Amino acid sequence: MPRYYPEQVITAFVMLQARPDRIPEVATEVAGIEGVREVYSVTGDVDLVAVVRVEKQDDLADVIADQLGKVEGVMSTRTYLAFRTYSPDAVDDALTSGFDD
Secondary structure, three states: OOOOOOOOOEEEEEEEEEOHHHHHHHHHHHHOOOOEEEEEEOOOOOOEEEEEEEOOHHHHHHHHHOOHHHOOOEEEEEEEEOOOOOOHHHHHHHHHOOOOO
8 A cells, every 4th residue: 555645744865975894783783773764785986775664854854964874884875855755656656558468
């Protein structure tokens, strides 16, 4: 079942570059920060992606700059703010549109 968040919730996706020898520890520590909802280890040019959900713009600075960026082993971060949320059902419909079973 899809999760819906109130309109006032700010969602950010934070790409983290971590020291290779600290990736699991960084992921665990980041996941324990209030406001961080999920942490994924990923392939590509970053090591981890953290999903942050907060109610106020000021909370982003508290979570990302004051806490997440200071975790031992975090080498750099890149933050992307979400503008709009699409439900999983809508995404599935868009991806399968035009394909016959």
